[in-house]
Amino acid sequence: MNRYNIEDTIYALATAWAKSAIAVVRISGKGCIGTLSKAIGGKVDIRNKPSNSAIYCRLISPVDGHHVDDIVLTLYRDGHGYTGEDAAEISCHGGLQVVQAVLATMAELGFRQALPGEFSLRAFLHGKMDLTRAEAVNELINAQGMTGRAMALKRLNGDLFRRISDIKATVVRIMGTVEVQLDYSEDEIGEDLTFPMEELEKAIEALGTIRDSYNTGRLYSQGAKVVLAGPSNAGKSSLFNLFLKEDRSIVSAQKGTTRDYIEAMCTVGGIPIRLYDTAGFRSFSESEIEEEGIRRSHSLVEGADIIIYMVDSSDMGAMDGSVLSDPRCIAVLNKSDLKDVDMDGFVKLSVVTGAGFSELCSRITEKLTSDLGVSDESALVIENDRQKENLSRAVSSLQAARLAVESGLPLDIVSMDIQEALEALGELTGEVTTDDILDRIFGSFCVGK
Ligand SMILES: Nc1nc2c(ncn2[C@@H]2O[C@H](COP(=O)(O)OP(=O)(O)OP(=O)(O)O)[C@@H](O)[C@H]2O)c(=O)[nH]1
Ligand SMILES: [Mg+2]
Known part of the structure; x- marks a missing residue:
C-alpha cells in the first residue's frame, strides 16, 4: 500500500486520550526492541528478554537521558504479538502530560506515528488474521x-x-x-x-x-431509533428517564414541559436504542418555542424505527389516530396506577410503579426483530x-x-x-x-x- 510503509517502526497510544490510571502505547516494527533499548534506563537490558515478558523499568529520553516515567514494558518477538512482527507495549501512568512525554520519546527514537488501523493491517499482512477477523x-x-x-x-x-x-x-x-x-x-x-x-x-x-x-447484524450494531411521542403530560419524559435509569429529562405536572427533544442511548433486549423524548402534541401551544418543539417531534416521528405513542389513561381525549395506525407504532396507556383501563392493542403501563415496563420492552424487541429471522446471539x-x-x-x-x-x-x-x-x-x-x-x-x- 502506498500510504503505509511496513518497513517503519510505528507507535500509537492504544488507550483513550483521557486522564486515566494507566495508558498503553503500542510499538511495532522489525528490530524495534533493539532501538527501544536505547530509551530504557538503569541496568535493564531488554534486548535479551524473551517474548511475552513484562519488564518493570525506567523510560528515559534517548536524547538527554532524562527520566520520562516508570513503565511496564511487554515485549513480543517472533510473531507472538498482535501484528506478527517485533512489537512492544508500554504501560505508563495515564496522565496526559506523561502520555505526551512517552509519545515524544518514541518520536526521539525515530519511530513513526501509526496511521489509523495500521497495527491491524500489519497483523493481516503477516497472516495473523484474515479480513473478516480484522x-x-x-x-x-x-x-x-x-x-x-x-x-x-x-x-x-x-x-x-x-x-x-x-x-x-x-x-x-x-x-x-x-x-x-x-x-x-x-x-x-x-x-x-x-x-x-x-x-x-x-x-x-x-x-x-x-x-x-446482515439486517440482524446491523440492528445489533447500529441500533434503532425509538421516539416517545404523544399528548403532553402523558408521561413521556418519565418513561425516558425509566429507560435510562437516570433523572435526565425534566418531568412536571405542567403541560408542555419538554420543548426541545432530548436523545440518549440505551439498550433494550441487547439492541442499542437511540431514544428520543419529544415535546408533547397539543392542538394549541402557548408559545412559538413550543410550536417549534412540536414540529420537531413530528419530524422525529417520521424518521423513527419505532414510535412509542403514549397516552394518559385518565385523559384519553387527545389521541392521534394517524400515528396509532402506523405499523411502527406501539401504543401505551400510561398511569395505570391512577386509572385501570384495558384497550385492545395498548400496553398498560405505570411509569411510577414500573408495572408493564418489561412487556413494553418485549414489544419493542419483537417489533424490531420480527422480520429478521435470526436474533439469537449464537447465530453467525x-x-x-x-x-x-x-x-x-x-x-x-x-x-x-x-x-x-x-x-x-x-x-x-x-x-x-x-x-x-x-x-x-x-x-x-x-x-x-x-x-x-x-x-x-x-x-x-x-x-x-
Ligand atoms: N401517577 C402517575 N403519574 C405519572 C406517571 N407517569 C408520569 N406521571 C406524572 O405525570 C406528569 C407528567 O409527566 P411527564 O413525564 O413530564 O410527561 P410528558 O409526557 O413528558 O409531558 P410534556 O413534556 O409536557 O409533553 C408528571 O407529574 C409525572 O410525575 C404514572 O405512571 N403514574
Ligand atoms: Mg416531557
Whole structure:
C-alpha cells in the first residue's frame, strides 16, 4: 500500500486520550526492541528478554537521558504479538502530560506515528488474521450492546472465516468437476461425471443465509431509533428517564414541559436504542418555542424505527389516530396506577410503579426483530457492508452458474460464473485483495488499533 510503509517502526497510544490510571502505547516494527533499548534506563537490558515478558523499568529520553516515567514494558518477538512482527507495549501512568512525554520519546527514537488501523493491517499482512477477523476487531470495539459484542466476538474467533472457507471448498470442488469436463473429451471421462447441482444448491443457500443475517447484524450494531411521542403530560419524559435509569429529562405536572427533544442511548433486549423524548402534541401551544418543539417531534416521528405513542389513561381525549395506525407504532396507556383501563392493542403501563415496563420492552424487541429471522446471539451474523456485497456477488454468480447449467449453456460459461463467485469469496476473507480495499477497511479503524 502506498500510504503505509511496513518497513517503519510505528507507535500509537492504544488507550483513550483521557486522564486515566494507566495508558498503553503500542510499538511495532522489525528490530524495534533493539532501538527501544536505547530509551530504557538503569541496568535493564531488554534486548535479551524473551517474548511475552513484562519488564518493570525506567523510560528515559534517548536524547538527554532524562527520566520520562516508570513503565511496564511487554515485549513480543517472533510473531507472538498482535501484528506478527517485533512489537512492544508500554504501560505508563495515564496522565496526559506523561502520555505526551512517552509519545515524544518514541518520536526521539525515530519511530513513526501509526496511521489509523495500521497495527491491524500489519497483523493481516503477516497472516495473523484474515479480513473478516480484522474487521471483527473494529466491530467489537464499536459494539454498543451485549448481543452485538457477542456476535462480533464470534467473528473475531474465526467462525465466519471457517464457514466461508467450508463453502468455498465446496465451490472449488464444483469447479474441479467442471474443469475436468472442459479439459477432457466425453470419451475420456466416460459418462460418470455430471454437474453436482445439489452441492451448488447447498452453497447458494448457505451463502444466502449468511448474507441475509446482515439486517440482524446491523440492528445489533447500529441500533434503532425509538421516539416517545404523544399528548403532553402523558408521561413521556418519565418513561425516558425509566429507560435510562437516570433523572435526565425534566418531568412536571405542567403541560408542555419538554420543548426541545432530548436523545440518549440505551439498550433494550441487547439492541442499542437511540431514544428520543419529544415535546408533547397539543392542538394549541402557548408559545412559538413550543410550536417549534412540536414540529420537531413530528419530524422525529417520521424518521423513527419505532414510535412509542403514549397516552394518559385518565385523559384519553387527545389521541392521534394517524400515528396509532402506523405499523411502527406501539401504543401505551400510561398511569395505570391512577386509572385501570384495558384497550385492545395498548400496553398498560405505570411509569411510577414500573408495572408493564418489561412487556413494553418485549414489544419493542419483537417489533424490531420480527422480520429478521435470526436474533439469537449464537447465530453467525454479519454487520458489514463489504462482506454483504461480496456475499451477494458470490450468490448471484452461483445462481448464474446454475441457470447456465439448466439452460444447457457451454461449460466454459458455467466455469466463468463459478470463478467469479470464488473471487468474491477470496475478497471477503482477504485472499484476493487490492490496496484500495485495504485502505478502505483499515482507514476506518482508530489509531492504535
Ligand atoms: N401517577 C402517575 N403519574 C405519572 C406517571 N407517569 C408520569 N406521571 C406524572 O405525570 C406528569 C407528567 O409527566 P411527564 O413525564 O413530564 O410527561 P410528558 O409526557 O413528558 O409531558 P410534556 O413534556 O409536557 O409533553 C408528571 O407529574 C409525572 O410525575 C404514572 O405512571 N403514574
Ligand atoms: Mg416531557
